[in-house]
Amino acid sequence: MSVVAITPDYEDYIEYRDEQSLYHGAMLVYVHWEEHISFVSAFGVPLPPGTPFGAICEIAMGIYGDHPDAARIDWSQAEWMIDDERATPDFGKSIVENGIGHKSLIRFWTPGLHGYQGTAN
Amino acid sequence: MTAKKLSLKQRYEFLTRDLDWEPSYQSADDIYPYDKFEGIKIKDWSGWEDPFRLTMDSYWKFQAEKERKLYAVIDAFAQNNGQTGVSDGRYINVLKVFLTGISPEEYQAHRGFAFTGRHLRGAGTRVACQMQSLDELRHVQTQIHTISHYNKYFDGMSEFPIQHDRVFYLSVPKSFFDDARTAGPFEFMVAVGFAFEYVLTNLLFVPFMSGAAYNGDMSTVTFGFSAQSDESRHMTLGIEVIKFLLEQHPDNLPIVQRWVDKWFWRGFRLLGIVAAMMDYMLPKKVMSWKEAWDIYFVEAGGALFQDLARYGLKMPKYADIATEAGEHISHQNWGLFYQLCHVAGFHAWMPDAEHLDWLSAKYPNTFDKYYRPRFEMWAKQEKEGKRFFFNGLPQLCSCCQLPMLYTEPGDPTKTCFRSSVFKGTRYHFCSDGCKDIFDGEPEKYVQSWLPVNQIFQGNCGGATVPEVLDWYKINVGVDNGDYVGSPDEALWNAWTAQRFSEAS
Numbered sequence: 001m002s003v004v005a006i007t008p009d010y011e012d013y014i015e016y017r018d019e020q021s022l023y024h025g026a027m028l029v030y031v032h033w034e035e036h037i038s039f040v041s042a043f044g045v046p047l048p049p050g051t052p053f054g055a056i057c058e059i060a061m062g063i064y065g066d067h068p069d070a071a072r073i074d075w076s077q078a079e080w081m082i083d084d085e086r087a088t089p090d091f092g093k094s095i096v097e098n099g100i101g102h103k104s105l106i107r108f109w110t111p112g113l114h115g116y117q118g119t120a121n
Numbered sequence: 122m123t124a125k126k127l128s129l130k131q132r133y134e135f136l137t138r139d140l141d142w143e144p145s146y147q148s149a150d151d152i153y154p155y156d157k158f159e160g161i162k163i164k165d166w167s168g169w170e171d172p173f174r175l176t177m178d179s180y181w182k183f184q185a186e187k188e189r190k191l192y193a194v195i196d197a198f199a200q201n202n203g204q205t206g207v208s209d210g211r212y213i214n215v216l217k218v219f220l221t222g223i224s225p226e227e228y229q230a231h232r233g234f235a236f237t238g239r240h241l242r243g244a245g246t247r248v249a250c251q252m253q254s255l256d257e258l259r260h261v262q263t264q265i266h267t268i269s270h271y272n273k274y275f276d277g278m279s280e281f282p283i284q285h286d287r288v289f290y291l292s293v294p295k296s297f298f299d300d301a302r303t304a305g306p307f308e309f310m311v312a313v314g315f316a317f318e319y320v321l322t323n324l325l326f327v328p329f330m331s332g333a334a335y336n337g338d339m340s341t342v343t344f345g346f347s348a349q350s351d352e353s354r355h356m357t358l359g360i361e362v363i364k365f366l367l368e369q370h371p372d373n374l375p376i377v378q379r380w381v382d383k384w385f386w387r388g389f390r391l392l393g394i395v396a397a398m399m400d401y402m403l404p405k406k407v408m409s410w411k412e413a414w415d416i417y418f419v420e421a422g423g424a425l426f427q428d429l430a431r432y433g434l435k436m437p438k439y440a441d442i443a444t445e446a447g448e449h450i451s452h453q454n455w456g457l458f459y460q461l462c463h464v465a466g467f468h469a470w471m472p473d474a475e476h477l478d479w480l481s482a483k484y485p486n487t488f489d490k491y492y493r494p495r496f497e498m499w500a501k502q503e504k505e506g507k508r509f510f511f512n513g514l515p516q517l518c519s520c521c522q523l524p525m526l527y528t529e530p531g532d533p534t535k536t537c538f539r540s541s542v543f544k545g546t547r548y549h550f551c552s553d554g555c556k557d558i559f560d561g562e563p564e565k566y567v568q569s570w571l572p573v574n575q576i577f578q579g580n581c582g583g584a585t586v587p588e589v590l591d592w593y594k595i596n597v598g599v600d601n602g603d604y605v606g607s608p609d610e611a612l613w614n615a616w617t618a619q620r621f622s623e624a625s
Contacts, residue, residue, distance in 0.1 A: 006155060024578075041525040
């Protein structure tokens with residue numbers, strides 16, 4: 001253990017506060033639209049593991065819908081990254097089948113859309 | 122014959138000597154169980170120098186005098202309806218941020234110094250820590266008393282203690298002090314006494330107090346001065362602890378350096394809230410965040426660490442990253458407040474044209490290129506009746522607990538993502554600084570109470586935003602949202618109209 005603690009049994013009392021088991025059967029997933037950082041950060045959403053990947057696009061539209069670029073998103077052209085690896089997700093398969101785990105980060109790029117006036121906003 | 126009067130120095134020596142007896146029927150290690158486990162080696166506690174040598178009777182006398190002056194000003198301010206004379210109703214939001222985000226930390230500092238004042242075995246150290254503990258308690262009380270006057274007129278201040286424990290952005294200062302107070306006494310002293318009180322304090326107090334003065338808030342200026350007069354003692358304690366630890370044993374250096382690195386970065390992240398306050402919330406501006414950073418950290422901090430180089434202590438890791446971020450963090454954090462003020466206990470607003478030009482002038486390298494377009498886009502949406510609010514819950518950093526909004530060093534168009542996997546679970550960080558802190562003590566930070574994650578786990582009053590706001594004790598439509606259209610604005614406009622009608 002790397003914590004320098006006064007109690008030798010420190011590890012026995014750790015309360016892990018962000019395990020998947022605490023999310024009532026769901027897992028927390030983070031989604032981020034690259035080159036549109038006027039949105040404060042990636043958003044988090046708890047999803048059942050069997051959720052089809054395609055649902056992510058619908059959820060994302062609920063968050064990003066008001067952006068002037070949002071209506072022009074072509075999801076078939078989007079480029080994806082899951083936990084630092086380039087990915088080609090199968091929209092019909094579940095998020096777990098697409099390699100997503102608890103607290104995975106899904107980033108996507110939308111070719112041709114580079115934010116308000118191309119400023120990544 | 123009257124007894125000869127003791128000098129202040131003699132009285133101090135008697136005071137500390139009498140607190141410093143040799144225990145006879147208990148071992149010193151049993152009496153002071155906390156001051157060895159961190160690995161800090163102290164050869165000689167009497168090497169502690171306290172240049173103030175303040176005794177309790179003179180301490181009470183000084184503090185009572187300060188209190189008398191402060192409360193006289195506060196009373197006069199109230200009787201003259203000073204609240205109507207501030208620069209603009211928007212200014213009050215600075216006080217809301219201060220009361221909810223800073224004052225509870227004065228209380229946490231009080232608790233922390235009470236602990237170190239009990240558990241460090243050097244008598245001089247104990248006395249200095251106990252006095253600082255009392256100072257911090259005085260600070261939180263005077264701040265609550267001063268700001269309570271504004272609470273009679275403006276919204277968003279009445280539930281500050283509960284909000285400190287619950288509201289998402291207030292977990293940023295809370296977690297900073299929780300982290301320090303759950304460390305050992307020496308780490309606490311380096312965290313709060315040195316990194317916060319010595320290296321970074323001017324960046325907190327000067328902006329708030331000059332801001333208050335520039336904006337006609339004399340009551341806040343007065344509690345600021347009243348507190349600031351204690352700060353010189355606190356700063357002395359902060360620098361003394363560093364020198365003492367480094368002089369006592371060479372093995373202390375790597376431990377102290379690690380703490381300095383850690384607490385510099387945590388302090389820098391926390392002060393980002395002050396950055397947004399300075400650049401965006403003061404109707405009359407004092408100076409920009411970048412100017413303040415250059416004066417108080419780059420110049421003053423640079424000289425300090427040059428001075429400490431003789432002990433082998435280096436500039437905090439990532440100080441250069443923090444300085445580069447000085448061009449960005451205030452704009453990024455105001456963007457956060459602007460789009461999340463519907464779930465906050467204070468108001469945010471769109472800067473006007475003159476304000477945007479001031480920002481362009483103060484940030485010629487970055488503002489027009491990266492941030493002006495962002496505000497233009499939002500202003501356009503406002504005009505179309507679609508004022509933008511972020512419609513989701515943000516991803517939080519597992520160390521500083523801020524939303525993951527900061528950008529890559531060297532590329533302000535790209536969000537910075539870092540992560541670590543510990544015992545099979547992934548944790549996310551906004552920066553290398555925050556990731557390093559987590560990786561240094563993962564067992565500690567896996568226990569963090571991250572507000573957004575706690576909402577998803579069902580621990581914050583319910584699954585919907587109104588339920589969570591109710592649990593936050595945020596009065597929806599009153600405390601939160603844009604300043605424009607708020608009851609605060611209506612009140613301010615009524616006062617202004619009254620002033621004009623009385624004048625004509």
